[in-house]
Amino acid sequence: MINKTLWHWGCLCLSLSLTACSSDMQRGKIADKAQKESAALIDKKETQWRQLNEVAPISYLTDLIQDAQLDRLIQQALTANPDLQKTLLTLKASTWQLKSIHGDRLPSLDAGFSRNKTESVEASYNADISISWEADFWGKLANSEAAAAKSLAADQALYQESQDVLVANIIKSWLAMTSKQHLIDIESQRLAVLETNENRLLQRFKNGLNDLEELDEAQTASSQSRADLAQYKEDLAIERRTLQRYLGSENTLNIVPNTDYPRVNLTLDYLPEQSLQRRPDLKAAYLAIQAADLNVSVAYKDMLPTISLSATLSDTASSPSSALFASPIWSLLAQLTQPLYQGGKLKAAVEIAKINTAEAYQDYRSTLLTAINEVETTIGQEKLLTQQLLNIQQALQSSQKNLTRYEQKYRTGLVELSDLIRVQETTFNLAAELDNLLYLHLINRVDLGLALGLGVKES
Template identity: 60%
Template sequence: MINKPFRCVVLFCISVTLIACSSTQQRIDYANLAQQELDNTEVQANQWQSLNLAGEISYLTDLIQSDELDMLIKEALSANPSLQKTALTLQASLWELKKSHGANLPSVDASFDVNEEQDSDTNYAAKINISWELDLWQKLANAESASAKSLASDEALFQSSQDTLVANVMKTWLSLTSKQHAIEIESKRLSLLEANEQLIVKRFKSGLNNLEALDEARTSTSQSRANLAQYRENLEIQKRELQTLLGRNTPLEIAAQQDYPEVSYSLTGLPEQNLQRRPDLKSAYLTIEAADLNTQVAYKDMLPSISLSAALSDAAQSPRMALFTSPIWSLAAKLTQPLYQGGQLKAAAEVAKLQTAQAFQAYRDTLLTAVNEVEDALGQEKVLQQRLKHIRNALQSSRNNLTQYQTKYRNGLAELSDLISAQTTMFDLEAQLDELIYEHLANRITLGLALGLGVKPE
């Protein structure tokens, strides 16, 4: 017959267990809500096919075919300090998972004691203790699963860091060509301005031009020299930026490409992916799952726990005799039910719930950012195509106009100031067109990154 005090203890443990279980059931399934958010998110897929982009592309590195760029990307992935820091964080997460896995396994401790008292013989004691907590409520399993989700989240973040690094290397490499072209265009402008200045000086000495025209010519020439100096420094800045991305501490010796490479790709199949290729979204979703598992662990901390232990011990008056020559073994089982800890367990469970809710909101923020990045890149793609078309037409008209003014000037039918104005317009349009070409190519990389095109795994 079970005595009354023991029966009361059992009933109390059962009631506390039921309360904790009911609290566990009140959790909101944020992971399912996150999936619904993703399913309800619609990026205008019809825009993706309207870009008329050719070529089948799976990774960012497929956008540009260049052996030199491939070598730079490989160097950046292996030496960039920021990426290496993220890789170390990933290794730490792996060890955290191994630590959580170890909590599911029995623990074994060994001890050897020496006790010496005055007027007494020295005593030696050896003991081996094995303990194991029974995972009745799958609390330890949930903790291990949470660590596994956190590791997977960190792996996705590492992938995102790789993708961003490669995109930056590609854009900076393209920018070298853009900066070199700016130098070349400004150099041609400066040469023509210097020739115009010399011509105006001769005309001024001959009384054919006034002082204002000469000052205006010198102003334009000096301004062009200043711009050229800045463009040259801009090129060096881009080289230093690329050097930093590569993780180098020595000057980068690299020549800019004479012409832009072709950057084109197809978005075939990506509408069905619905942004799920983006590693930052994967990471945010896995963070929700990890937080949800940690919430379950926090609630299960309120439940009773059972632990088993076995010990093998021996004591003697010499170290050798104490090493289990006549050991004594013992077995024990312990039932522990938290009763009162000042509300710490309840507070920990509520904090875990709020952290899961925060993870869900962080996922929504990441999803909205992803959609916005795609839409912005798509909008820029269309606008840049239109601007390129119009600027090319404008440049062709400007060149035709310049040819006409040159003919008229030689025939004495146009003023020198009109010819210089036509020349200035042409050089401005050339510089604008080249900058637009770079922006268009860089935006292709931005769009690929936004759609989840990443680095090909090795």
């Protein structure tokens, strides 16, 4: 009877062992599939993206613009931005979590000392030292630690992504300040011209040469320009406060916007160095698949027997000093524990782990498709904005020449003031539109660099 029982136990352990081995063989297939699919898709897209070629290759977002003031702002933000510091604290917590899980694989040592007193019996003192260790025969604890290590690596990638996004936002906000200042300058010039025209019309109205409607229109245009100018000044102040928030600074920033737009360098000619493989969100999503795969193995191995060893050294005496192992007694215990029935809890844990892995795979696919979309959208905008800039530059040049001719004709009395005002308005509108396109072009290149995975250099 005993032999038959042992035989059943042996068969059970063998079947569970084979199940664990099978799960180890299956584990990693989803991660490998994700890696192969993404590599094939990225290679295909990079062939298309190489058609867009600029100047010199860059490696980091901070290489896009060479400016000492911007570099100082970026360094301050990386040090003091509260959201980034919170993400860093989360990363540190994950590091300690990994160390805690690693401790499960090591022996644990405990010491105890107690006093026991009952009625009519002298007090006795007990001292003991015990050491226990779970033998990781199936590799369950190793898988748990490996899963935690993958999760930590994913958190590190997410922290890198937070740094990249912060730096990109600082660059864009810094460029926006120049854009707002240019709008203020253009609108100030427009307002000066409108006020001059208004004075001309007022004088002509007093001389009986113009109707009151024309004067009202000029006054309306001047008032609208003043309102726009006030809005642009507030927009500049808002952008300055936004940059201040990125920097994590409580003091008002005293930054003077650049007079001209800086050059933003970017190339797609070296895509093996500037590839989606560098994107931290893709790295984090792929590492999440690997961590989920390892957790599936852990869930399977929770069904297997647990082998633990413990040794205890104890002593009992009538005084505290005598109980400190003067005549100790040692004991050794080896324990085999096999879960038999837990109401389907262990099986449910396996299925949940499988679903989590499938979800991680879908998250990776979603992240990959989002990355592809971001790159193709910014490349499309690069081509569109380049063409628009060329057309608006030509239109502005023609309008400026036309304005010069109309000013000459107005002085000689060949055209009416209303015609001159119309050409002036067109010229100012084209100047504002051209400046906005220049700004959008630079912003799009920052977005393109971020989409390609041009991050911040790790310190």
